[in-house]
Amino acid sequence: MLRSLLKSSLIPLLALSGNLFVPSSWASPLPRQSASWPYGPFEVSGAEMKDSRGETIVYAGTNWPGHGEVMIPDGLQYQSIETIVSKIKSLGMNAIRLTYAIQMIDQFYANGNKDTTVQQSFNTALGSTNGPKVYAKFLANNPSFNASTTRLDVFDAVAAECAKQQIHVHLDNHISRASWCCSTTDGNSWFGDNDYNVQNWARGLKFMADRGKSWTALTSMSLRNELRSPDNNPTLKSQSYNWRDWYTYSKQGSSAIHEANPDILIFLSGLDFDTWITPMFQGTAMTPGTTKYSAADFPGYANKLVLEVHNYNNDATSCSSLESSLYNNGFQAMHKEDAKTVTVFPVVLTEFGFAQTDAEWRRVYSTCIAGYLAKQKAGWFIWVVSGSYYIRSGTQDYEEAWGLLSHDWSTWRSQSYIDGGLKPLVKNTVKN
Numbered sequence: 051m052l053r054s055l056l057k058s059s060l061i062p063l064l065a066l067s068g069n070l071f072v073p074s075s076w077a078s079p080l081p082r083q084s085a086s087w088p089y090g091p092f093e094v095s096g097a098e099m100k101d102s103r104g105e106t107i108v109y110a111g112t113n114w115p116g117h118g119e120v121m122i123p124d125g126l127q128y129q130s131i132e133t134i135v136s137k138i139k140s141l142g143m144n145a146i147r148l149t150y151a152i153q154m155i156d157q158f159y160a161n162g163n164k165d166t167t168v169q170q171s172f173n174t175a176l177g178s179t180n181g182p183k184v185y186a187k188f189l190a191n192n193p194s195f196n197a198s199t200t201r202l203d204v205f206d207a208v209a210a211e212c213a214k215q216q217i218h219v220h221l222d223n224h225i226s227r228a229s230w231c232c233s234t235t236d237g238n239s240w241f242g243d244n245d246y247n248v249q250n251w252a253r254g255l256k257f258m259a260d261r262g263k264s265w266t267a268l269t270s271m272s273l274r275n276e277l278r279s280p281d282n283n284p285t286l287k288s289q290s291y292n293w294r295d296w297y298t299y300s301k302q303g304s305s306a307i308h309e310a311n312p313d314i315l316i317f318l319s320g321l322d323f324d325t326w327i328t329p330m331f332q333g334t335a336m337t338p339g340t341t342k343y344s345a346a347d348f349p350g351y352a353n354k355l356v357l358e359v360h361n362y363n364n365d366a367t368s369c370s371s372l373e374s375s376l377y378n379n380g381f382q383a384m385h386k387e388d389a390k391t392v393t394v395f396p397v398v399l400t401e402f403g404f405a406q407t408d409a410e411w412r413r414v415y416s417t418c419i420a421g422y423l424a425k426q427k428a429g430w431f432i433w434v435v436s437g438s439y440y441i442r443s444g445t446q447d448y449e450e451a452w453g454l455l456s457h458d459w460s461t462w463r464s465q466s467y468i469d470g471g472l473k474p475l476v477k478n479t480v481k482n
């Protein structure tokens with residue numbers, strides 16, 4: 051979620067049993083092929099994501115944050131996992147973008163390879179007065195959990211429920227140090243920033259990719275949400291914030307995921323809050339270096355790469371300008387007929403969103419993006435399902451005016467958007 055100065059005016063600030071693993075050769079460790087949903091492993095063919103049957107998969111879904119200070123998916127003090135997934139399913143959606151913080155994995159290692167319990171995590175994040183209260187509500191709504199339940203157990207349970215309801219999980223590393231994201235001065239902006247240790251990041255990707263092998267619903271992972279200029283770190287900014295280093299780290303992160311889990315797609319996200327990723331498809335140099343994108347740099351898994359972009363031009367007044375911007379900064383990658391497209395990739399709009407009022411969704415931004423996604427046959431995740439967060443920017447039980455759901459995650463915030471905007475968008479993009 052973008053929180054830049056530029057945009058601040060716009061933003062009020064397991065089911066393994068169904069799977070049959072069919073090795074087609076005894077000699078090499080081939081990816082698992084599942085004879086049931088989700089028919090993995092997925093791969094990329096031109097501008098499309100495909101399942102193992104060759105069917106096109108277009109994600110139509112919502113973001114579900116789990117990267118805040120509590121480090122578990124939000125909303126569980128108000129509703130059960132099953133209820134939230136059912137609500138998402140009722141929209142016709144087929145995917146969630148589930149976010150996590152690298153800090154969760156750092157703490158696992160620091161704690162002798164043991165994850166922190168949810169109970170302890172609530173206390174640490176919300177304090178000894180509110181922590182136990184919110185934890186009690188979490189247990190009341192999710193009675194299968196108990197005092198020994200860890201944060202990763204909760205992620206496992208969300209993934210298992212998604213498998214049950216056939217919702218794909220796209221797992222997104224949103225930030226390193228768990229907190230609301232993102233600004234250019236939050237220490238998490240760029241590889242090597244104060245709270246963004248590169249080795250810990252790569253270790254965290256590998257850890258979650260490995261963990262996700264037991265999640266039937268997991269079909270893709272991202273490298274990192276909204277890379278951005280480290281503005282309070284001038285040396286890092288001048289020496290490293292560029293496409294050359296971006297490419298180096300993107301190779302490192304992709305390799306970490308692929309080695310741990312060869313079955314899933316890998317999403318690459320661009321610069322300036324993931325608003326553009328043109329060198330990947332225009333075949334231009336990764337400046338200030340001269341290297342260009344090459345499939346050979348992703349040996350054996352170039353067919354797993356998907357590009358993601360975000361857009362928050364909420365005050366757009368011209369749909370044609372908004373469309374041009376989306377095209378030039380990312381979606382051109384889906385157009386091999388464009389002479390300037392050197393390599394074709396699928397592109398997914400992994401974030402866009404707006405205040406959930408009955409008026410806002412009728413404006414240019416929302417209607418234009420909906421029309422554009424349908425024309426492109428491109429996947430998307432709206433920001434955000436959350437009616438509220440456990441804590442955001444220091445405020446507990448933070449009200450999310452952009453949330454599809456109400457504060458207690460019980461009803462839709464704008465039924466007119468759900469019926470008039472969102473359900474039609476799902477129908478016009480999703481293929482299954």
Ligand SMILES: *[C@@H]1O[C@H](CO)[C@@H](O)[C@H](O)[C@H]1NC(C)=O
Pocket residue numbers: 194195196197198199200203204
């Ligand atoms: C506690 O919850 C975990 C899952 O979080 C589960 O594996 C375990 O069986 C539960 N223990 C009891 C005693 O119910």
